[in-house]
Amino acid sequence: MSKKIYLCDINELQSGTVQKFIADGNEIALARIDNDFYAIGDRCSHANYSLSEGELLVGEKELECWKHGSTFSLISGKPTCLPATKAVPVYDVVVEGDRVMVVTS
Ligand code: FES
DSSP states (O other): OOEEEEEEEGGGSOTTEEEEEEETTEEEEEEEETTEEEEEESBOTTTOOBGGGSEEETTTTEEEOTTTOOEEETTTOOBSSSSOOSOOOEEEEEEETTEEEEEEO
């Protein structure tokens, strides 16, 4: 059964930034681009480093792993370049009023 879990208020995450949260045991990288929020698994599928410590590529809507440079789509969770080959999880984000929530299963 899916759950909506509160992560932060809208104004706690500036556009162009990414932050790590733990929701229901899931490590999540929450990114904001303008007024859109994206949530993907925080652990790189290549070697388990934290994606939220990498660079947010705003124009591409991707998150770059700081360790070896794979980039992951914020939309699909799929890597867009090597060395990672496996997708990371993607989570639906719901904004209700000022509250940003992620949907976990
Ligand atoms: S740990 Fe992320 S690309 Fe290697």
